[in-house]
Amino acid sequence: MALNWGRTRRKTALVRVIAYPFRCSMFTFRFFAVFVTVAVLVFLAVSLLFAFADANDVNSGFPHNAYGSKSPSIRRSVLSFQWDQLKARYDQICKQAEHHRSLALAYASHARKIKLENSKLLRIFTGLSRNYTGLISKYNELLNSGRNLTTDEPVLRLFEKEVKEQTKLMRQVIAEAKESFDSQLKIHKLKDTIFALNEQLAKVKKQGAFSSLIAAKSIPKSLNCLALRLMEERIAHPEKYTNEGNPPQPEIEDPELYHYAIFSDNVIAASVVVNSAVKNTKEPWKHVFHVVTDKMNLAAMQVMFKMGDYSGAHIEVKAVEDYKFLNSSYVPVLKQIESAKLLNFYFENKLENATKDATNMKFRNPKYLSILNHLRFYLPEMYPKLHKILFLDDDIVVQRDLTGLWKINMEGKVNGAVETCFGSFHRYRQYMNFSHPLIRAKFSPKACAWAYGMNFFDLDAWRRQQCTEEYHYWQNLNENRTLWKLGTLPAGLITYYSTTKPLAKHWHVLGLGYNPSISMDEIKNAAVIHYNGNLKPWLDIGITKFRPLWTKYVDYENEFVQSCNFVL
Ligand SMILES: *[C@@H]1O[C@H](CO)[C@@H](O)[C@H](O)[C@H]1NC(C)=O
Numbered sequence: 308m309a310l311n312w313g314r315t316r317r318k319t320a321l322v323r324v325i326a327y328p329f330r331c332s333m334f335t336f337r338f339f340a341v342f343v344t345v346a347v348l349v350f351l352a353v354s355l356l357f358a359f360a361d362a363n364d365v366n367s368g369f370p371h372n373a374y375g376s377k378s379p380s381i382r383r384s385v386l387s388f389q390w391d392q393l394k395a396r397y398d399q400i401c402k403q404a405e406h407h408r409s410l411a412l413a414y415a416s417h418a419r420k421i422k423l424e425n426s427k428l429l430r431i432f433t434g435l436s437r438n439y440t441g442l443i444s445k446y447n448e449l450l451n452s453g454r455n456l457t458t459d460e461p462v463l464r465l466f467e468k469e470v471k472e473q474t475k476l477m478r479q480v481i482a483e484a485k486e487s488f489d490s491q492l493k494i495h496k497l498k499d500t501i502f503a504l505n506e507q508l509a510k511v512k513k514q515g516a517f518s519s520l521i522a523a524k525s526i527p528k529s530l531n532c533l534a535l536r537l538m539e540e541r542i543a544h545p546e547k548y549t550n551e552g553n554p555p556q557p558e559i560e561d562p563e564l565y566h567y568a569i570f571s572d573n574v575i576a577a578s579v580v581v582n583s584a585v586k587n588t589k590e591p592w593k594h595v596f597h598v599v600t601d602k603m604n605l606a607a608m609q610v611m612f613k614m615g616d617y618s619g620a621h622i623e624v625k626a627v628e629d630y631k632f633l634n635s636s637y638v639p640v641l642k643q644i645e646s647a648k649l650l651n652f653y654f655e656n657k658l659e660n661a662t663k664d665a666t667n668m669k670f671r672n673p674k675y676l677s678i679l680n681h682l683r684f685y686l687p688e689m690y691p692k693l694h695k696i697l698f699l700d701d702d703i704v705v706q707r708d709l710t711g712l713w714k715i716n717m718e719g720k721v722n723g724a725v726e727t728c729f730g731s732f733h734r735y736r737q738y739m740n741f742s743h744p745l746i747r748a749k750f751s752p753k754a755c756a757w758a759y760g761m762n763f764f765d766l767d768a769w770r771r772q773q774c775t776e777e778y779h780y781w782q783n784l785n786e787n788r789t790l791w792k793l794g795t796l797p798a799g800l801i802t803y804y805s806t807t808k809p810l811a812k813h814w815h816v817l818g819l820g821y822n823p824s825i826s827m828d829e830i831k832n833a834a835v836i837h838y839n840g841n842l843k844p845w846l847d848i849g850i851t852k853f854r855p856l857w858t859k860y861v862d863y864e865n866e867f868v869q870s871c872n873f874v875l
């Protein structure tokens with residue numbers, strides 16, 4: 308029993324160690340990759356040690372007890388086993404209460420930010436969180452004051468009942484609050500429109516942008532929980548999930564099939580993309596999904612895709628680190644990430660100044676630097692045998708069979724994309740610095756911008772026209788961020804300036820992550836819908852009426868999805 312305790316404690320310690328990098332993300336990635344590896348090794352070593360100890364127990368103890376009926380030692384071991392079970396159950400309830408407590412706090416801070424019926428909702432949510440705290444400490448005290456779970460099982464049942472009741476109440480409150488949150492968002496949208504006409508509202512908009520940016524940056528608890536549980540599963544049953552020793556499936560490289568590229572560190576989002584694509588295609592076995600993630604999420608991603616049912620579709624899961632050619636001597640963005648200058652840029656200013664400028668803050672989001680985000684510029688080298696590939700963001704849902712895209716005549720162009728300009732909006736002028744002589748010489752400020760998220764690439768045309776070299780040329784020039792400020796879109800607009808083929812709008816409908824007024828008809832007819840913007844469907848703040856279109860493809864059968872409280 309002492310041994311078991313030791314193991315549980317070590318496990319929680321490990322969980323905390325791993326949980327941390329999820330929050331602080333890419334810029335310390337290399338450091339944490341080493342750290343996590345070490346932590347995992349230590350964990351493995353420790354569990355190995357205990358596995359041996361357990362094996363000894365079985366050899367020495369169990370056979371005697373199996374026949375020696377009512378010896379005191381067997382009674383003790385049955386009781387302690389029971390106690391372990393009850394304690395585990397107790398911890399689980401505690402965790403659930405803790406989870407809801409943080410959720411209540413998150414809602415409270417959201418209510419505070421958008422000044423929604425100010426005091427009322429704020430009071431309710433802080434009250435809820437306080438009640439959870441109260442529940443947790445009440446039962447902790449009971450436990451510490453000598454109540455014994457084995458002899459006092461009703462204590463556990465009471466605890467569970469109280470947490471359940473509290474949670475039921477909380478769900479009601481959330482359901483009501485979300486409606487007012489959504490209408491508040493419409494007001495925000497209206498403010499944005501006014502802003503386009505009236506610059507005096509600039510301040511208001513900036514505050515709004517900043518608060519939703521904070522929300523979008525924080526990875527919610529369930530997502531964290533899922534990644535960790537999947538990773539634990541991978542560590543516990545390595546033999547189930549490894550492909551080592553097996554020859555690679557020939558389909559993965561078969562240019563006759565339909566290939567998709569999905570680059571993501573979000574397990575649930577990536578699985579929704581693949582699920583939705585598979586469910587809406589007629590011949591799933593002709594489709595190949597190339598999922599690339601980072602080293603930290605590789606194990607979780609492998610388990611997730613091994614557990615799902617994809618009707619014969621082929622799925623390759625790799626880590627970006629597996630592509631050795633992506634090193635800092637070749638990839639300008641990696642060189643720039645590693646340069647001390649940029650790190651300084653990230654750390655020099657204190658929060659106080661950062662909050663003053665939402666644009667600045669946006670650039671500070673490490674997401675914009677993540678190499679996963681820039682992989683889209685290396686498709687021909689990552690998939691040397693393929694002629695065509697469809698690039699999909701992880702915040703999209705596929706609603707139709709997409710094979711029609713492969714039949715489109717690309718007319719020698721490299722990138723098939725949906726254009727986004729209207730009137731004077733979304734023109735090249737808005738994405739890059741036209742005061743710069745090199746930009747002015749090469750591009751038209753009125754050129755129409757297009758969207759990333761669902762892009763059909765002709766890889767042969769790409770290789771012929773040397774787009775990667777073009778991209779490197781400009782990305783190197785932008786070292787000091789004088790050509791464009793942030794993200795991959797300006798780099799894409801520059802790279803595929805004269806080699807983009809506009810696609811019909813219904814292929815790709817955008818804005819479900821920020822614009823509540825997109826028409827439902829347009830959404831219904833779309834082949835792909837895109838939750839670009841900060842209000843992602845997996846976040847609490849996702850726009851309610853658009854969420855079912857996404858949750859429909861969440862694999863709720865998956866035991867880890869269930870145990871991480873995704874249904875709320
Ligand atoms: C907190 O608990 C008290 C007493 O159990 C209850 O009266 C109150 O309604 C609860 N508050 C919330 C916000 O659930």
Ligand SMILES: *[C@@H]1O[C@H](CO)[C@@H](O)[C@H](O)[C@H]1NC(C)=O
Nearest residue numbers: 386387390454455456457458
């Ligand atoms: C509870 O009681 C069981 C059986 O009497 C005993 O094995 C266990 O150690 C006790 N646990 C605590 C925390 O007192």
Ligand SMILES: *[C@@H]1O[C@H](CO)[C@@H](O)[C@H](O)[C@H]1NC(C)=O
Nearest residue numbers: 631632633634635636637638
């Ligand atoms: C970096 O990648 C290039 C090819 O892109 C390769 O020639 C070179 O050897 C790699 N460098 C290292 C250190 O791996």
Ligand SMILES: *[C@@H]1O[C@H](CO)[C@@H](O)[C@H](O)[C@H]1NC(C)=O
Nearest residue numbers: 655656657658659660661663
């Ligand atoms: C904020 O910026 C100003 C100048 O822009 C600088 O003087 C000040 O030290 C900064 N404050 C912090 C906390 O970094």
Ligand SMILES: *[C@@H]1O[C@H](CO)[C@@H](O)[C@H](O)[C@H]1NC(C)=O
Nearest residue numbers: 782783784785786787788789
């Ligand atoms: C960026 O700035 C540094 C120093 O300010 C300069 O040495 C370097 O050449 C600049 N890079 C580019 C691409 O202009």
Ligand SMILES: *[C@@H]1O[C@H](CO)[C@@H](O)[C@H](O)[C@H]1NC(C)=O
Nearest residue numbers: 740741742743744788789790
């Ligand atoms: C735009 O380019 C000009 C010319 O190189 C430069 O002076 C200016 O600082 C750039 N603007 C921004 C916002 O980087």
